[in-house]
Amino acid sequence: MKTALVTGSSGFIGYFVADALLAAGWRVIGIDSMSDYYDVALKQSRLDMLETHSNFTNIKGKVEEPGLLTELFAQYEPEVVVHLAAQAGVRYSLENPMSYFQTNLGGTLQLLEAARAHPPKHMLMASSSSAYGANTQMPYQENMQADHQMSLYAATKKSSENIAHSYSHLFALPISMFRFFTVYGPWGRPDMAPHKFTSRILEGRPIDVYNNGQMRRDFTYITDLVEAIILLIDAVPDYLTEQGKYEGDSLSPVAPFRVVNIGNSDTVPLLDFIKAIENATGKEADMNLMPMQPGDVPATWADASLLKSLTGFVPRTTVRDGVAQFVSWYRDYYKI
Template identity: 50%
Template sequence: MDSIKFNEKPLILITGIAGFIGFHLGVLLLDKSYQVIGVDNLNMYYDSKLKEDRLKKLQRHDNFTFHKIDLKDKLSVDAIFRNCKPDYVINLAAQAGVRYSIENPYAYVDSNLIGFMNILEACRDYPVKHLLYASSSSVYGGNKLAPFSTNQNVDHPVSLYAATKKSNELMAHAYSHIYRIPTTGLRFFTVYGPWGRPDMAYFSFTKDILQGKSIKVFNHGKMERDFTYIDDIVEGIYKLIGRPPVANEEWDESKDDLSTSFAPYKIYNIGNNQPVQLMKFINVLEEKIGKEAEKIYMDMQPGDVLRTYADVSDLERDINFKPGTSIEEGLGKFVEWYKEYYNVEK
């Protein structure tokens, strides 16, 4: 089923458009003839050429407009909203990375808190039909009960990155309540695939294996992640765009789902609902590359968690969708893209 009727021709603003998820979502929407405005600051967190190449692919579409701005610049954010008047906003711009948040905490304050605040204020001043924004599975922090449910308490983050994402959910709820802005938070679970982020383990593993370098395997490979293929992520977002949450005026925290509210607010997990041990993931990657990795086994790193596992029952219930791409299929597509993009002999 389609998220929005095509004849409405809505204008969709995507922040972080040159990022991994933003790029893939932009491609999906543009291929379906939606009008897309993309914003990005094109920062140097990782190789800017990858971001520029993503952007070039998007700019081939006539119904795409790009603006290079930083979300912490309130005047620029306001100008985009004032001049373009988007119908829907999908905020994917953020400073990513758990370990990087230990080294550069203020980058997370600027992007994930101040930047998101400016988006909320713009949605208040220039009303939109629905604001969707990226949260993260990292908000579950030290939770032991699995699978992770949006009905669980998430007050024990183990990294600053996770704390900023939880803060985004709280900020969104306040604005949903006070200004009746429909907001949906999306807790993504370990996203991977073509055009991915070079700072992610699967990406750096591939590079090092192909170059004959050793790879660092944290916690001796005994961590589990709910690896979620990028096409599943953007399909889930797409199906949610035209479904703004509705306030439940009778909401009671003692009996109702904590991911809903008396405000027009909702939280969803988007994960594969099938955690995979890191060593299995590496073994599949080795198979797809056709080369065994030299492994250096290391202890758990600060800010890491042992396991992520998404309960996606409400996603299935509300939009009849559940991510389902296997790691064999997903890693196969990633390795194929990597070798082509970086001109690696097959």
């Protein structure tokens, strides 16, 4: 039985990745701190579902705890690592910046040190579309210069990419960094717009819509994202044999390291996304139009050509279908 280590396994994306690996016959070691950044009961519900699998092992702990990941690597010898643990949220980084340094940078460094001592066959590590920062040329391509991040959260994710590249180069660690684009779906985080909009619309309360509604996002449905991650497990970077193999490849010339966008290859107006929630709930939104918030960007849009070249897959769930499934889950989970 193959073994995978998934960090942030009780989180939104971590839960779905761990569940998919378990369904495929993997042994999964999950680690999560169960932080109270958002409702711990939601995380516990995800964990409870994972623990119904006999080949799932849960470790409660912080990835930034010195030596913990090295102990887990030594004990379980994972062939694959999917690193999803992070302090998320753009706006929260204005309130609690230290948590971003501790988890996003400190945790990544602990992970890489563990891999240095006990190298896995492939490490897949989460970054973010926010790494593109102030870029206005779209769709975003992995080889674009990305030096002007707009929030501390984004800066820690781009810094993690740079740190991971250096370890990949120095210690020949195969690493794929994936940049997520506005992931949503059932079991999603309560601090994200889909969750907040749905709860307020169902309760008849106004929703805050930033930049006066003039926002666009590349919304990516959770099952599409997870399918891409699982397929990328076998797309192990190898700079000795793959250089120049794919058009537009982001493979490093000096390391087995690659950055891959995972997005829906579309940019959807936020007002259209809200309209999809209105259609799914059967209720009209009362919108409170507000100015752009610090650290935010007006638009995101992924070029997923490299993902398709590597895996043959591109995300395909429409906003209409994805939102309908999210609202259905929301009603069921919160008994509305």
